[in-house]
Amino acid sequence: MVGDININLLSGRNDPNVDSYLNLFASHGMLTGHLLPTRLRNCLDHVMFKSPNCLVTLVLDTDITDHAPILSFCDYKVKFHPVRRVVPRLDIASIVNHLEQADYSPVLTSRDPNYATNVLIAFISDTITNNTIATIIPNKNRILKPWITPGLLRCIRNRDYLFRKFKKHPNDIILKTTFTRYRNFCNNLLKKLKREYERNEFLRVKKNPAKVWAFIKKIANLNPEQSNSAELLRICAKPSDSVDAVNNFFANVGKNLAERKIKSSRDEDDKLCPIPSLPSSVGHFPEEREDWNMQLSL
Numbered sequence: 001m002v003g004d005i006n007i008n009l010l011s012g013r014n015d016p017n018v019d020s021y022l023n024l025f026a027s028h029g030m031l032t033g034h035l036l037p038t039r040l041r042n043c044l045d046h047v048m049f050k051s052p053n054c055l056v057t058l059v060l061d062t063d064i065t066d067h068a069p070i071l072s073f074c075d076y077k078v079k080f081h082p083v084r085r086v087v088p089r090l091d092i093a094s095i096v097n098h099l100e101q102a103d104y105s106p107v108l109t110s111r112d113p114n115y116a117t118n119v120l121i122a123f124i125s126d127t128i129t130n131n132t133i134a135t136i137i138p139n140k141n142r143i144l145k146p147w148i149t150p151g152l153l154r155c156i157r158n159r160d161y162l163f164r165k166f167k168k169h170p171n172d173i174i175l176k177t178t179f180t181r182y183r184n185f186c187n188n189l190l191k192k193l194k195r196e197y198e199r200n201e202f203l204r205v206k207k208n209p210a211k212v213w214a215f216i217k218k219i220a221n222l223n224p225e226q227s228n229s230a231e232l233l234r235i236c237a238k239p240s241d242s243v244d245a246v247n248n249f250f251a252n253v254g255k256n257l258a259e260r261k262i263k264s265s266r267d268e269d270d271k272l273c274p275i276p277s278l279p280s281s282v283g284h285f286p287e288e289r290e291d292w293n294m295q296l297s298l
Contacts, residue, residue: 001048004067009035009043033057038068047072086134094131147197159186
């Protein structure tokens with residue numbers, strides 16, 4: 001919030017509206033951006049902000065108008081914070097109940113303002129901590145990609161629901177048409193938002209070649225996580241035995257794959273064309289040879 005409020009924030013001016021004005025903004029988590037004079041010796045043009053980033057406010061010493069112009073710069077960086085599995089939730093009703101029933105006599109009777117402030121802040125902090133509950137967020141509500149919004153997440157869940165419903169009733173033409181159109185719409189929206197996010201991120205770092213290549217590797221998935229090879233040395237009790245076991249495994253990879261392939265092909269052939277076992281006397285007794293030929297012809 002930036003504007004000419006006509007309330008002097010400089011100390012020693014004894015403006016009766018200062019306390020209620022600052023308390024109002026503080027209740028909304030907003031702080032003053034500067035305490036510099038903007039008209040004569042009065043700080044009448046204010047900057048109120050609420051942001052975790054750094055804010056710099058400049059007051060220009062010019063005679064363009066009777067009020068000094070103000071410039072504010074905020075360090076704005078896009079940071080994606082995926083939804084955590086467990087998040088704290090405040091029990092507002094319990095906090096209000098504890099604050100209403102609390103004994104504030106140590107704060108009200110103290111003549112040391114610093115001590116009273118510390119006691120009050122400690123009491124409020126303990127009340128908030130004791131009434132904070134760890135809540136587990138289900139997987140269906142977790143956002144794992146920076147370009148996915150809560151509305152788009154609901155769209156994805158609805159698409160998956162229609163797909164499951166369509167799989168149960170594949171002959172329903174209306175359901176098939178509804179699912180197909182909704183799936184195409186959702187997928188196109190996903191691709192569009194992903195491209196816009198990647199384009200904006202690329203434009204943000206385009207002046208830094210190192211960050212540009214790091215971003216290209218990120219979106220192209222060229223930096224896969226590599227496992228630590230030291231874990232292979234702990235397979236056996238001795239590192240030398242572990243090395244022998246690893247070498248033996250890799251040396252027999254081709255042999256094992258060939259044996260499995262031959263065995264699986266034989267099993268498939270037996271299932272497709274079962275051949276009866278040859279009798280031991282097929283070459284000695286003509287009647288058994290005739291029975292065998294008859295079985296093959298069948």
